[in-house]
Amino acid sequence: MSSLSSPDALANRDALRAATAASHAAAKRRRERMSQWHLLFLAVFVLGPLVIYPLVRLVLLSLTGAHGLSFHAYSAFFKNPETSGVIGTTLWILFASAGLASVLGVALASLLFFKPFPGARLVTRFLELFVAFPSFLVAFTLIFLYGSQGSVSIGLQRLFRLEAPPLDFLFGIGGVILAEVVFYAPFVVRPTLASFAMLDMRLIEAARSLGANGWMVAFRVIVPLAWPGIAAGTILCFLLTLNEFGILLVLGSAHLITLPVAIYSSATVDLDLPAAAAGAVVMLAMSLSLYALYRQVNRRKVGGAK
Incomplete structure (x- = not known):
């Protein structure tokens, strides 16, 4: 052996x-x-001093009263007659801006992916770079172009020999919505393009060969297959628009008070830190709810890809 x-x-x-x-x-x-x-x-x-401690202090500050622990700040926040108007304005701008930005982002992604044109790759790279810009820079750019003293407005005034500049809409809800749509639409483009890239093009070709027109292919084939990526980009757009502050600070008027602006005013003008903290906690709860929904949709997107 x-x-x-x-x-x-x-x-x-x-x-x-x-x-x-x-x-x-x-x-x-x-x-x-x-x-x-x-x-x-x-x-x-890292997380302790930079994230956990500030959040805990924020919650404790919102619960601080004259005699210790109190819900007076929340009671004052929700009983304030101006709160409903502030929240209504916030939601109106949120749905108008994020809704239009989402539609524009999906349309741009569809054009770049299904109807490529010379320079489409360059446009895609620019949109990816655009998300790195600060939001207030977009607001100032629009002022320099379309403000009452902007180059486009002055050019139209001289061209048509008008007595006053024809464009005067930026400092208000119209300008805020325009700036947020321009800034946040690219945030929808990238997830949508990634979702389109995972499509089985044979299904689209089969639908076309069976006589389906472009709209039928879009709504009966492409959207059902790509909806997790589209939904993730849309929810991300809503989340970022909800927390927008720079554009509102630059273009918002005295009558356009949203929740972030109200929190800022309570903290810096009224010096009412508990009220500002209560509003911040409410806004944080709204943001975390949207983020949880985004994570759920994104997880389903990744699971569907597998």
């Missing part, structure tokens, strides 16, 4: 396998412990 198949050799091989398995298990436990220590380090030294 060969020495390789002897009982001693088999025992040594089994022992070696057991030692190797034990070594791998020990290495895995060490990696898990290191991961736990890294997570603890991030929680204590």
Whole structure:
């Protein structure tokens, strides 16, 4: 009998396998412990002072009254007769701006993907770069172009020999919606393009070969397959528009008070920090609800891709 198949050799091989398995298990436990220590380090030294502590302080401040713990700030916030108008204005601008930006973003993504033209790739790269711009920069750009003293407005005045500049709509709800649509539409384009890229083009060609026109293909084939990416981009657009402040600060008028502006005014003008904290907590709850919905849709998108 060969020495390789002897009982001693088999025992040594089994022992070696057991030692190797034990070594791998020990290495895995060490990696898990290191991961736990890294997570603890991030929680204590990064997330703690930068995220967790400020949020806890914000909630505690909103619950602080003259005699300790109190819900007076929330009661004053919701009983204030101006609150309903502020929330109504916030929601009106949110749905108008984010809705139009979502429609424009999906339309741009569809044009870039299904009807490519010379320079389409360059436009896509510009839209990706555009999301890195600060929002107030877009507001100032619109002022320089379409404000009452902007180049376009002055050019139209001189061209048609008008007594006053014809464009005077930026400093109000019209200008805010225009700026937010221009700024946040690219945030919808990228997720929609990624969703289109995962489509099975054979299904689209099959639908066309069966006589379906462009609208039927779009609404009966493309949208049902790509809706997770479209929905994720739309919800992200709503989330970012809800928290927009720079555009409102630049283009908003004295009569256009939204929730972020009201919180800012309570903290810096009225010096009512508990009221500002209560409004911030309400806005944080709205933002976290939208973010949870975004995560759910995005998880379904990733799961569908698998």
